[in-house]
Amino acid sequence: MNTAMPVGVEDFAEIRGNYYWVDKTAVISAFLQDHKKVTLFTRPRRFGKTLMMSMLRYFFDIEGAEEHRRLFAGLEVAQDAEAMAQQGTRPVLFLTLKGWNGLSWDVMQVRVRERLGALFNAYDFLLDDELSAWEQDNFQDVLRNTLPFASLSSSLSFLMQLLEKHYGRKVVLLLDEYDVPIQSAWEHGYYDEAIDFFRDFFSSSLKTNSALDFAVLTGVLRIAKESIFSSLNNLKVDSVPQLKYPEAFGFTQTEVERMARDFGREDKLPEIRQWYDGYRFASHEIYNPWSVVNYFDNGCKPRTYWVNTSGNAILGEMLRHSRSRVMDKLAQVLQGGSLISRVREGFIYSEIYKNEAALYTMLVTTGYLTTKSVTETDLGMQVELILPNRELRSLYRIEILERYHSDEMDMEVDELMRAFIEDDIETVRVGLGQYLEVLTSSFDTAKGKESFYHGLVLGLVATLLDEYIIRSNRESGYGRYDIAVFPKQIGKCGMLIECKVAESEEALAAQAQAALHQIETRDYEAEFRARGVGQVLHYGIAFCGKRVCVLLK
Numbered sequence: 001m002n003t004a005m006p007v008g009v010e011d012f013a014e015i016r017g018n019y020y021w022v023d024k025t026a027v028i029s030a031f032l033q034d035h036k037k038v039t040l041f042t043r044p045r046r047f048g049k050t051l052m053m054s055m056l057r058y059f060f061d062i063e064g065a066e067e068h069r070r071l072f073a074g075l076e077v078a079q080d081a082e083a084m085a086q087q088g089t090r091p092v093l094f095l096t097l098k099g100w101n102g103l104s105w106d107v108m109q110v111r112v113r114e115r116l117g118a119l120f121n122a123y124d125f126l127l128d129d130e131l132s133a134w135e136q137d138n139f140q141d142v143l144r145n146t147l148p149f150a151s152l153s154s155s156l157s158f159l160m161q162l163l164e165k166h167y168g169r170k171v172v173l174l175l176d177e178y179d180v181p182i183q184s185a186w187e188h189g190y191y192d193e194a195i196d197f198f199r200d201f202f203s204s205s206l207k208t209n210s211a212l213d214f215a216v217l218t219g220v221l222r223i224a225k226e227s228i229f230s231s232l233n234n235l236k237v238d239s240v241p242q243l244k245y246p247e248a249f250g251f252t253q254t255e256v257e258r259m260a261r262d263f264g265r266e267d268k269l270p271e272i273r274q275w276y277d278g279y280r281f282a283s284h285e286i287y288n289p290w291s292v293v294n295y296f297d298n299g300c301k302p303r304t305y306w307v308n309t310s311g312n313a314i315l316g317e318m319l320r321h322s323r324s325r326v327m328d329k330l331a332q333v334l335q336g337g338s339l340i341s342r343v344r345e346g347f348i349y350s351e352i353y354k355n356e357a358a359l360y361t362m363l364v365t366t367g368y369l370t371t372k373s374v375t376e377t378d379l380g381m382q383v384e385l386i387l388p389n390r391e392l393r394s395l396y397r398i399e400i401l402e403r404y405h406s407d408e409m410d411m412e413v414d415e416l417m418r419a420f421i422e423d424d425i426e427t428v429r430v431g432l433g434q435y436l437e438v439l440t441s442s443f444d445t446a447k448g449k450e451s452f453y454h455g456l457v458l459g460l461v462a463t464l465l466d467e468y469i470i471r472s473n474r475e476s477g478y479g480r481y482d483i484a485v486f487p488k489q490i491g492k493c494g495m496l497i498e499c500k501v502a503e504s505e506e507a508l509a510a511q512a513q514a515a516l517h518q519i520e521t522r523d524y525e526a527e528f529r530a531r532g533v534g535q536v537l538h539y540g541i542a543f544c545g546k547r548v549c550v551l552l553k
Helices: 012-018 026-033 049-060 065-072 105-122 124-128 133-144 149-167 180-188 191-206 253-262 266-276 289-297 313-321 324-334 356-365 390-403 413-421 425-442 450-464 505-521 526-531
Strands: 038-042 092-096 171-176 212-219 235-238 279-281 284-287 339-342 370-377 380-386 468-476 479-487 494-501 536-544 547-552
Touching: 012 049, 012 065, 026 049, 049 065, 049 092, 049 171, 049 212, 092 149, 105 124, 105 133, 105 149, 105 180, 105 191, 124 133, 124 149, 133 149, 149 171, 149 191, 171 191, 180 191, 191 212, 253 266, 253 284, 253 289, 266 284, 266 289, 266 390, 279 370, 284 289, 324 339, 324 356, 324 390, 324 450, 324 468, 339 356, 356 380, 413 425, 413 450, 413 536, 425 450, 425 536, 425 547, 450 468, 450 479, 450 494, 450 536, 468 526, 479 526, 494 505, 505 536, 505 547
Parallel strands: 038 212, 038 235, 092 171, 171 212, 494 536
Antiparallel strands: 279 284, 339 380, 370 380, 468 479, 479 494, 536 547
């Protein structure tokens, strides 16, 4: 048994010969029994999607069929005679869109030309076939980067037609990380241009392509059909929470137990479960494979391995634009609670900051939340969402800290929050003033919107979750407090924070005093008394644009 862990290795043949291997070939048998013309698998990043595509490539590719057949010897699919009869029977075109990104549309066009040129170069033997003059010229234009960019949208289907002619068989198309260009376009401001091009690119490859046998796509997000798949009626999506192949990606409980036995570390199973289990795909509990592999590779040391991978920009952007209502719900989830939301079948980037259902759909499909239960209603699918595991809890805290980090500030979040706890009001004033001055331009806010300031303070306070219980907008006494901070350790003091917005800088002190008065007259300390917390700090905070007044009692 090879004991080297395949950290970052995504080639099936390389893993089979040199690394520890978890057999996922049963999915090939299941897929062949009932697959559609086009299948899209969406799973969180680092869940083995590229490795799965590599496995499919080695299984179906007509080139090197005999050599590749040996790779599957002894694996589950080798016991399926019907499946093995289809091994090595089709030309396969494998293309990853992983590097298709750029800071501008011009840069993206360069990336597309480079990647397609490299792909065509790998098949330059087709130029020796009996091609028409137009086919020869078209092929050479792609190689030389002289084809008009808009015409590149049909280049993939053109290459597949040449492959069908060469082999006399229709082509299997494998498109890995199909959503990377769209995400890059959304992040960098050329979304509309990218959608126009890639809608044609996918349509010509997947719908109007007579050379296509079947296609498999993988990605993180299920982009709505209205965006890029509007004309595609032959698409089957395998996506959270509705999955046909729940065990195809990630590690099952049985697989993790086998790994622990193989490495003689069955004593570590409770720790692995606490840190990396918790994803619910259909009725199956699934472990994060990237984190489990890194855990064993690092001598069974529990760490937040997922945070060191690329792609956390989604969570960071969501936190930067989140409203106080969203921060309230996330704070609840971070403390072991759940939230109820509808999830959508497709994701439209432009709706992420306008529609909570779109936002939570994104958090589920990207792996930042998972489903605890699913209920079908007349209005669609309603899900109860929870945090999967300890690793994700740490990841949220890291991203929250990043939200409030800037090289222009002298004070770190931890220092500011210590000042809150230790009633160092002058440091609190200075710290909040710095954060408002440096960071408010990053947020979608306007003077007079109390919800923005509430969300800002709540996000800061959420960094205390290891030692405190955070509650927001809850009833206590004779009203609803803004933010309450309850100590987990007996003897520590708690905090009540009430936020107000002043119409002018001159009114700041009066509004901060009104906030303190509200805490007292509405008896917000009632819940603290019920919990046995004796000392409670009262903070009245008033905001006006980038100015702040803090009073303490």
